Amino acid sequence: MQVNQYPNITAISSADLLLVQTSSDGAYKNIKGSDAINSITSNVTANITALQNTEATHTSQISSLQSSSIQLPSTIKASVASTDYFIGIDSNGNLYKITYANLTAGLSSGNSPTPISYAQVGDVKSFGTNGGSYGSAVDITRTLNTVITSASWLSLNTSTSVITLAAGTYLVDGYCTAGSLGSFKGWLADASTNAVLLLGSSAYPNTSYYAACLSMLQGQIVLSASTTLVLKMRATNTNTNTSALGVATGADTGQTELYSCIGFTKIA
Numbered sequence: 441m442q443v444n445q446y447p448n449i450t451a452i453s454s455a456d457l458l459l460v461q462t463s464s465d466g467a468y469k470n471i472k473g474s475d476a477i478n479s480i481t482s483n484v485t486a487n488i489t490a491l492q493n494t495e496a497t498h499t500s501q502i503s504s505l506q507s508s509s510i511q512l513p514s515t516i517k518a519s520v521a522s523t524d525y526f527i528g529i530d531s532n533g534n535l536y537k538i539t540y541a542n543l544t545a546g547l548s549s550g551n552s553p554t555p556i557s558y559a560q561v562g563d564v565k566s567f568g569t570n571g572g573s574y575g576s577a578v579d580i581t582r583t584l585n586t587v588i589t590s591a592s593w594l595s596l597n598t599s600t601s602v603i604t605l606a607a608g609t610y611l612v613d614g615y616c617t618a619g620s621l622g623s624f625k626g627w628l629a630d631a632s633t634n635a636v637l638l639l640g641s642s643a644y645p646n647t648s649y650y651a652a653c654l655s656m657l658q659g660q661i662v663l664s665a666s667t668t669l670v671l672k673m674r675a676t677n678t679n680t681n682t683s684a685l686g687v688a689t690g691a692d693t694g695q696t697e698l699y700s701c702i703g704f705t706k707i708a
Contacts, residue, residue, distance in 0.1 A: 559591035561603060562701035563686075571617055571652075571686025571699040574679050582616050582626065582671040582685070582700040593706055602631050603669040605704065609662045612638055614702025616673050617686040619645045619652040624675035626655035628702070631668035637661050647677055652687050657702065671700055 517524075526538040563571070564586040572583065584601040587594070593606035616626035626640035640655040655673070678684075686699035 556705060556707055557591050557593070558589060558703060558705045559587070559594040560589040560701065560703040561594070561596050562586055562588050563699040564588070565688075565697045565699065567695055567697065568688050568690050569697055570682040570688050571619075571697075572684065573682050574618070574621060574675060574684040577674070577676060577678055579672050579674045582673050584671060584700060584702070588701070589703070591704075591706070594704060601670060603702075605663055605667055605669060607663050607665050607667075608706050609660065609708035611660055611705040611707060612657055612702065613705075614657045614671070614700075615654040616640065616657075616671060616700040617652045617654055618643065618673065618675060619683055619685070619687050620647050620677075620679050620681070621645055621675035621684055622647050622677040624653075624655060624673060626657060626671060626673045626700075628657055628661070629670055629672045631670045637669065647679075652683075671702055 520540060522540050524540050526540075527535055528538050529535055561584045563583040565571070574580070581601055584596060584603065585598045587596050593608065595604045596602070597604075612628060614628075618624045623642065623644050625642050627636050628638040628640075629636055638657050638659045638661055640657040643653040643655045645653040657671075686697070688697050
C-alpha cells in the first residue's frame with residue numbers, strides 16, 4: 441500500500457468510514473464519522489511517517505540496483521573519436537567517465553602498463569655429450585651458449601657466456617648442474633664487478649656416483665642500467681671426468697642435452 445496515493449481530506453462526514461486497529465485485541469474496525477472518537481494519539485502519525493520512510497528506502501534500493509546493472513554493448517568500434525568517452529570504476533566501486541583526451545594524456549605520460557615478456561638462455565650440448573669437467577676447486581663461469589627464448593632486452597655472447605640485460609625489474613628462475621663434486625652452489629653475478637645478484641641453493645651430489653644435482657636460482661633482481669651477467673659456480677671437490685658438470689642421459693636419440701639454464705621474466 442502506498443500511503444501517498446490517497447488524497448488528504450479536511451473533514452469527515454457521517455457516511456465516511458475510517459479503518460483503525462484497536463490496541464486491545466489488534467482487530468481492525470470501521471469507524472463512521474458519526475461515531476464518537478475520544479482521542480487519536482501521535483502513534484498514528486508516527487506509524488504513517490515510518491511507512492513513508494520504508495517506501496522511500498525501498499524505492500532508493502530499487503533505483504540503486506537498476507543503476508548498478510551494467511550491460512556491455514555488443515558493438516565494437518574500429519576507431520575512437522575525440523568525442524568518445526570510457527567508463528571507469530574507482531576504488532569505492534563508483535562509476536565515472538573518462539574522456540578520450542584524459543585517456544591519451546594518461547598513456548602518453550607513462551601510465552601505460554609494461555607488458556610482461558620472457559627470455560631464456562642455457563648450456564645446450566649435442567646428444568650424448570656430458571656437461572664438462574671441474575679440475576680446480578675455484579669459482580668458474582658456467583657455459584651459456586644458446587638463446588632458447590629470445591627477447592629484445594636480452595643478448596648473449598656465446599663465446600664468453602656473458603648475458604646483457606636492459607635496465608628493468610626481472611624475476612629469475614634457473615639452475616646449474618653438477619655431479620660427483622660434493623657440496624656446490626651456483627649464483628648470478630655482475631660480470632663487471634663480480635657482485636652477487638642472486639644466490640643459488642646449496643646442493644650435494646655424492647662423490648661416489650655419477651649423479652647430477654641442481655643448484656636452483658629463484659628470485660628478483662632490479663637493474664638501474666644495462667648490465668652484464670654471468671652464471672657462476674663453485675664446488676668443494678674436483679673431478680676431471682667430463683660428467684662433473686652434468687651427465688648426458690642418452691635416453692632420446694637425436695635430442696640435445698641441457699645443463700645450466702636460466703630464465704628472466706621482465707615485469708617492469
